[in-house]
Amino acid sequence: xxxxxxxxxxxxxxxxxxxxxxxxxxxxxxxxxxxxxxxxxxxxxxxxxxxxxxxxxxxxxxxxxxxxxxxxxxxxxxxxxxxxxxxxxxxxxxxxxxxxxxxxxxxxxxxxxxxxxxxxxxxxxxxxxxxxxxxxxxxxxxxxxxxxxxxxxxxxxxxxxxxxxxxxxxxxxxxxxxxxxxxxxxxxxxxxxxxxxxxxxxxxxxxxxxxxxxx
Ligand SMILES: [Zn+2]
Numbered sequence: 001x002x003x004x005x006x007x008x009x010x011x012x013x014x015x016x017x018x019x020x021x022x023x024x025x026x027x028x029x030x031x032x033x034x035x036x037x038x039x040x041x042x043x044x045x046x047x048x049x050x051x052x053x054x055x056x057x058x059x060x061x062x063x064x065x066x067x068x069x070x071x072x073x074x075x076x077x078x079x080x081x082x083x084x085x086x087x088x089x090x091x092x093x094x095x096x097x098x099x100x101x102x103x104x105x106x107x108x109x110x111x112x113x114x115x116x117x118x119x120x121x122x123x124x125x126x127x128x129x130x131x132x133x134x135x136x137x138x139x140x141x142x143x144x145x146x147x148x149x150x151x152x153x154x155x156x157x158x159x160x161x162x163x164x165x166x167x168x169x170x171x172x173x174x175x176x177x178x179x180x181x182x183x184x185x186x187x188x189x190x191x192x193x194x195x196x197x198x199x200x201x202x203x204x205x206x207x208x209x210x211x212x213x214x215x
Contacts, residue, residue: 001026001080001215002105004087006183007113008175010120010168011197012204013084016113019205020082024212027076030084034067035059045070061092069099081105090181108215110186111208112194117172119198121165128157141200 001024007013021028035053038046045067049059064086072081087093100106126139128148132155137144144151186192193211197204 001212002083002100002108003080003212004083004107004110004186005113006110006179007197008115008120008172010123010172011113011115012201013113015201016111016197016205016208017082017084019201020111020208020212023209024080024082026080026082027074028082028084029068029071029077031064031068031086034071038067061095065092065095065099068096069103072100072103072105077105080108087182088178090185093182093185107186107191109211110183110192111211112183112192113197113204114194115172115197117165117169120168120172124168125159125165127159129160130155131158132156 003020003026005013005017005020007016017028017030020026035046035049039050039053040046045063048063049067052059052063068083068086071077087096097107122140123138126141128137128139128144129135130137130150130153133150133153135150135152136142137151137157144157148157149155150157183192193208195204195207195211
């Protein structure tokens with residue numbers, strides 16, 4: 001099962017990736033983690049990537065694609081992979097297409113988690129965090145028994161989000177603009193599955209599971 005997962009910050013992508021990995025026993029491969037693993041391990045590719053990262057530059061596509069190719073040939077990928085954070089551009093998507101074909105692991109589905117700004121905004125602005133124990137509540141989705149008081153420890157609940165709705169709007173727009181060419185690329189192949197991610201976790205995963213079950 002060879003899958004890509006895409007979704008803006010706040011779409012619950014991490015949670016869904018975790019659930020997919022648990023159910024289907026495939027590795028969750030994120031480019032961020034892959035870079036870090038190579039750099040900590042001082043591998044030849046890691047040393048090469050570090051040169052760019054230390055200078056504050058983007059790691060070039062050819063370095064990234066070689067890391068991904070290596071990673072997908074590891075034994076835990078025999079049953080497939082869940083790739084997260086890649087490809088980000090049309091050029092990367094085309095390069096990955098070649099690599100995936102070479103190693104006989106073509107993409108079978110692109111899970112596209114879609115969120116509306118209104119829903120994201122409500123999630124963020126309604127979040128309340130306990131000052132004492134860090135428990136998280138939501139004034140609508142998961143309200144505490146007593147308003148403003150933590151169910152767990154009785155501490156005070158505060159609204160401690162750095163995110164403003166305006167920042168969210170900018171980030172979401174950037175995400176959509178950036179990912180559209182990649183989505184178009186896979187849409188033409190009939191591989192994109194849009195999932196409404198503005199719903200409870202169980203419902204979102206249920207829909208993803210239905211798509212994956214048919215692969
Ligand atoms: Zn508490």
